[in-house]
Amino acid sequence: MTVEPAEKLLAPVLSAFWDDPRSWTLETYRRHDGYQALSKAFAMAPDDVIAYVKDSGLRGRGGAGFPTGMKWQFIPQGDGKPHYLVVNADESEPGTCKDIPLLFANPHSLIEGMIIACYAIRSHHAFIYLRGETVPVLRRLHEAVREAYAAGYLGTNIQGSGFDLELTVHAGAGAYICGEETALLDSLEGRRGQPRLRPPFPAVEGLYACPTVVNNVESIASVPAILQRGKDWFKSMGSEKSPGFTLYSLSGHVARPGQYEGPLGITLRQLLDMGGGMRPGHRLKFWTPGGSSTPMFTDEHLDVPLDYEGVGAAGSMLGTKALQCFDETTCVVRAVTRWTEFYAHESCGKCTPCREGTYWLVQLLRDIEAGKGHISDLDKLNDIADNINGKSFCALGDGAAAPIFSSLKYFREEYEEHIERKGCPFDPARSTAWADKYRTEAHA
Structure with a gap:
């Protein structure tokens, strides 16, 4: 039986051109089919865009794994209120490090995804809530937004579609609690970041007491690829209930830590093979499948499928796919x-x-x-x-x-x-x- 090299398991989409010399620019993004999905979205009715994303099976990449299209569908239409999209880029949990590298290397994937999402939910003002300490990322994001405005992808009558959108980048002050969606909304409104009682949920009364969708960076950034390449392509990866690709953050006592983008359902054993294994002379003792807030696993769980159902059945949560690996020297x-x-x-x-x-x-x-x-x-x-x-x-x-x-x-x-x-x-x-x-x- 022929064994495929571990690298063949990777599925670089969001990270496909991170190694380009100027990967973050609009020029580079367009060269890799950037903003083509937006034209496809504008050719569809907003409800059809929601249905398409829902049918793709895309689940939120921020931790809970809630279906993205379903969250969009919850926004009431014809209510006479403004609708808002808020992207949660307040990545703060120990071990979690996927959204910041994504924004640093490929911010336009998020901006294009946001335009599509806003078109679908009939929103004309979107916000990115970024962790304020990441100043280099903040600067790059501001520049990407400026490029998008200059090219006509933001502002009034985008690409002649008749759709208008304003995008605001907001830098938070560095509170982990503001990664919780309702605390984030309070902070965005200028109040102390504390979670709200629910109901009402953000889809009904969110930002400024108006219907609001709060999504993770990776969730929204994945949307253009789904529209561009098709929902069947997306569902060809991963499992039936956890389809698609995602970013796995491999860190800790490993030979080659970093971002590994692959289909949902691969295992830590396979990722470690790609990352050169644990540091020389040592072996895995315990690890987290989704950051420090997820129940830890041991070396007995090396072959647990890293999708929502597989990790859940083993007694933990996939969370943000922050795979912190610790060897036997760790207390x-x-x-x-x-x-x-x-x-x-x-x-x-x-x-x-x-x-x-x-x-x-x-x-x-x-x-x-x-x-x-x-x-x-x-x-x-x-x-x-x-x-x-x-x-x-x-x-x-x-x-x-x-x-x-x-x-x-x-x-x-x-x-x-x-x-x-x-x-x-x-x-x-x-x-x-x-x-x-x-x-x-x-x-x-």
């Missing part, structure tokens, strides 16, 4: 403590379970990591995480609980070693027999 307790410190710091404080729960999780984890914990603290960790999970206004609380649950499930013995030996067994200054035994077994 799980230390990693989970750092992640939890992040969530405690970024909690907006609006709801009690998240505000108080993340604080106490950090206190317990710091004590355990320092060797000051007690065995009973493990049940306390689990109990506090349970009181946060599903009981907060937004998914930040769930994200904080996920590493606690999964690390206790797979690495409870490591927590116990910290407590019983009164310190981290992975501390180079301690060189404990347990850690040496673990590393020997890991290399066996």
Whole structure:
């Protein structure tokens, strides 16, 4: 039987010309069929564009995987209100790094996708909410928008279609909570970024209390390729319920970290083969399938299909496809403590379970990591995480609980070693027999 090279599994679409010397320019984008899908969209009725995207099976690439076309379909028509499209580019989660490289290398794919989406939902004003610390990306995005206006792709009577669209780029101030769609809307309106109670949902009362679609960068940037190459082409990749291509962010203790664009459903084993494996002399210990807010996996999950159903069935979430890989030298307790410190710091404080729960999780984890914990603290960790999970206004609380649950499930013995030996067994200054035994077994 002939085995295909791992690289044959890749499907570069959004990243197809990232290595061009000036990939971010309008000239380069047009040279690669840029803005041709827009002409096809204008030749269709807006409702037909929505139906086409819905039939393609495109699911949101921001984490939850909600069908994109269905989200567009929720916007009420004939209501006499302005409609808005807001693109969530506030990429802030530890390990997640796909939207920023996409905007840096190929911003026009997003702009074209936004024009098509706005035409479909009858919106005449769109916003990009970008994480403000990424100044080089902000500058490139502003330049791409300027190019699009100058070429007649934005503004009034776009390409003679009679359709008008204004596009505003807004730089956020660096709050992780503003990645939650309703907190993002509050921030965009000039208020403190905090999640809203739902209902009403953004599709009914979103930005300025008007119908609003909030989509991730990659979700919208994928739309032009679907219209240009066809929904059947898109559905030929991935699985029946998770079709298409996506960006996988491979990071951590790997030989060649980076963005790997391929069909949904490939495995971490295949991606590691493409990335040169773990760093020389080491092996995989644990990894996250979708950023730090998704339950961790171990080396037993190397062959889990990386699509929404496959990862869900294995007990985690595909999320943003942020594959953080850690080798056997990494202390799980230390990693989970750092992640939890992040969530405690970024909690907006609006709801009690998240505000108080993340604080106490950090206190317990710091004590355990320092060797000051007690065995009973493990049940306390689990109990506090349970009181946060599903009981907060937004998914930040769930994200904080996920590493606690999964690390206790797979690495409870490591927590116990910290407590019983009164310190981290992975501390180079301690060189404990347990850690040496673990590393020997890991290399066996």
